[in-house]
Amino acid sequence: MQFLIEHTTEYTYSAPATEAFSELRLRPRDNLKQRVTRHNTSVQPAVVVDSYTDYFGNIVEAIAVPFRHSALTVTSLCQVQTFELNDALSGLDLSISEAQAVNHEKRRELHDFLRPSTFVHFDGNVRAMARDLLPPSANFSEALHRLNRHIFSKYRYRPGSTDVTTTVSQFLATGEGVCQDFTHLMIALCRCAGIPARYVSGYIESDPPAGDKQRNDPEMIGSAASHAWLEVHAPNGMWIGFDPTNKMRESERHVQIGIGRDYADVPPLKGIFKGSQKQKLSVQVRVVRSDAVTPEE
């Protein structure tokens, strides 16, 4: 499938900022599942956009605005082709403990995805749930599918109920959250059970999930397409995507931007502003199939 994605971020300040610095992780990566055919980032006011590849292989764009300005707008436009992949889990018939044994060989490379991280902690609840839901003797692939469904049905998707600083423990306490929380929880459970898991940020072509219909927060309108899910490392060396928020596997309708240990490694936007007391952030995301749409340029 071919998608045209337009991601616009605008900061407006209470008083003009004298300096602003920002790092953006908005540019989809190239991999087996997808190919970026066109990409453009523009910034207003006009400054140089530097880009580099970070520790986890994500493309980062960095901007510095060292002069007075009253608003900062970043528009990221890209065209991505996604492919349907064979089910990497099919025919993988082994238990979780066997999978662990296979992964042992690569424990150095996988270390980061087995350890707690900024938002993913192993508290008592998480440990108990992991023992319960991912016992060592269970079938690797079945257990993961079951867990994906379990998280979907047990927790409530409610936008605005959590924010970007919510940890797994807090999510468990309230039982409601957004895609990021669903993802963090499943990552925590997998890691606890010795299954390497990593966070994926990206876009999804979808109608807003159920329960999202009545959203009335004007700041967030249009950002529904920003999404998060996770990948687990299978013993065959493949990373397999699960989307517990939507009770599905990663599909052709998912577009990956970046991967990391958790949200802290792949925030779409980081910013430092000087001189301004408050800044207001508004995000607009548009994901459309471009098989039908002709690119404007």
Add this chain to the structure above:
Amino acid sequence: MIGTASGSLDETLGTPTPVGNVYRRLLSHFRTGDIPDIRRSIDLSQRLTEDLSAAPTSLRSSPDRRRIPFDLFPRVIGPAEWIGLEAGIRQRASIWNHFLRDIHDSQEVLKAGIIPFELVYDSPDYLRPAVGIKVPDDVFCHFCAFDLARDAQGRWTVIEDHVSTPKGAVYALHARNVINGAAAGLMEFADIQAHRNFATDMLEHFRGFSRGGSTEPRVVMLSSGPDSPDYFEHGHLARLMGVPLVRGDDLTVLNTSIHLKTIGGLEPIDVVFRRIEDSQLDPLTLDPESPYGIPALLSCVRKRTTSVVNAIGAGVASNRVIASMLNRLSKFYLNEPLLLPTVERYALRDPDGREAALSRLESCFVAPVHARPDESRWLADELSDGEMETLRRTIMAAPSSFVAEPLLPRDPLPCFNAGGLEERHSGLRVFALSGRKTRVLPCALTRFAADAKTRSISLGRGGGLKDTWILHGPKESDSPARTIIIQSPERRLRLGSRIADRLLWLGRYAERAENATRLLRVIDQINAETEGRQTHSLDAFLRATLEKTTGHRIARPRGRRGIDLRPALTTLLLDAKNPASVAGCIRACRDNILAIRESTPPELWRVIDRIHQIVETANVGAAPGRVAIVDIQGLTQELLAQFDALSGAAGRHMLRDDGWHFWSLGCHLERALVTVLVSREAVQPRSQNRNGAERQVEEIADCLLRLLACQYAYRSLFQSRPNLCNVTTLILQDGHLPRGLRYCMDEILSSLRSVLAGRAEDTASAPLRMASKLAADIEFTDLDEFFPTGPNEPDRRLGRLADSICERLSQLSSTISDHYLHHQAFNILR
């Protein structure tokens, strides 16, 4: 007078080694020398060290300034021993550089399993964003230091590696300065390696890592400023190196390159010598909570426009467990045995190590795995039973966070104490500049314990300082001083905007405090002379002057005239909460100079601190929220004398550089404003009795002269009773009167011309143009015209003229700020 010595000292003294010879000579000097002379040296050395003791942040946090004991008796290291140490340190620095390069590159050492990968991957100092960034010459650790002690066999071992932001060099340099100043004669007893250009060598070493094309790279030192406990050291070292000491906010990123905000615009910087921790360096990519770093610094390093020394990521080597595995790293990277061993150290994350350490914990030193400047460490043999229990619990709560080291035998050095020699535990820190080649600096730091019983040698915890003498070998002498690159003037960095801003306000507040003091003093005098029954118009003039210059409303009981002004005067003197009061201005002065102590002469600080103390002392005993009742005349006289001392100190000690000009701009802008404000009140027509109207205006004219301290100037020029026309002409237009407006404008113009030097942009000259126009308007106004009916009868236009001058002075002040201080890059892409 010299007491006994025992053990190893006796051994040292008994041997015919170079060290023994020096010690014997020193000892005999102290035994036979002139006792008052030696006393004097000891006292002097202590006084010289007080400069150090007074300097640290205790200024801000607590009033008790800690004293650093200084011991005249040096540590002496013989040539053979030093050569061994040098080789060991060179090797160690090289291993650390190999390791850091590898960790930030392909991580072969982890792939090969030489050290457990968890040690790196789980370390809070392992900065993933720094991995993959190539640094010049693959050098991460440009400046390093090692703490050494002798083990049970008497061999040197490394007890601490400082590979990220090593500290203490300034204290080592200072120890030599103290000896030079207090007892230079002692140095004739030995052939000592000179410190020579320690700081300039360091600067040149760092410049070598610049990647810009410039042959004259520009270096700045990045510090967290007065918030850092090491602020004094940073300032001192920056001064010795001749580089600006900057904070994160002084720098910004323009076109992926670090720039310093200066009064001349944004200036590109090639090398950042950082004195803050890794994680604080870039709040955008690393710790977002850090207020000290430079957002996007990492991008600049990645783009190779700026180098950071020590490189970002070097902190991962501040790991005591990895340091204890240096022998493996030595084998892996150099295929050599480790020359200087690391002290025996148990990693408490290992069950075996934990068991071994816990079984003998009472004879261990315990510290965190990840070294931090403010970390807790425990000398278990000095702990009480309760403290031991707490330590065990702390360890067991997070064993993998700690290491334990069996205590080494004490390393006693002879020290003077109460006229005798006494042995104290001591430690040695050696510094090295590391790159393709590593140079061990002949400038080492020796600290000793406060008393014979303790082991702690930290200067902050009672430890003392002494000089370290490294002896020359038989035929070796100091290598000749290296060529020092003189920077061409155009490559010289201009003054940082923040410092210029502080200096300008320092000048303004100092002047404002002085003016307020004089006004209060004169008003109090007049009040006393007339016993509070001054004429209505004089009373109105004085009140209006006070109100206009301080912004403080003066309460006035209804229906009474000539009430006692003293309560209002005392409040305006001492109420520090009122920003317009003398106390408030002095506090602002002190805050401003505290923030830039490293860039101002210490003499200036001393006077300001003294003035501050005078005001504080005067207000002692006041009820909360009130001010004390004081002798206004006595206090103001004392203060005015100190303000003279302040301008004297500034005139005497400040370089006539850009900094001076901003200080001077502040002083003269403020003075011009006050002069005009007071004059404006004097020419305000007031309702007067017809009888004696002339006399009343003369009275005001006379008073105006007193308020501005111009009486003598007036008499010598006019030799007559004051009339308002002459007085205003003198005050506004005479170019020789230091308090006069015209003189102030001349000074402002001359400073603005100097500051503008060489700036090309049109806009930069805006303040100068503005000031020139104002000065010309003042000079060519015919003031006689404003007195159409008589020299004591100004018409209303004069008041309006004064108002417009005030307005233009304020505009000038904000234009200066906009152009030189609140620096903004121009949007260069347009």
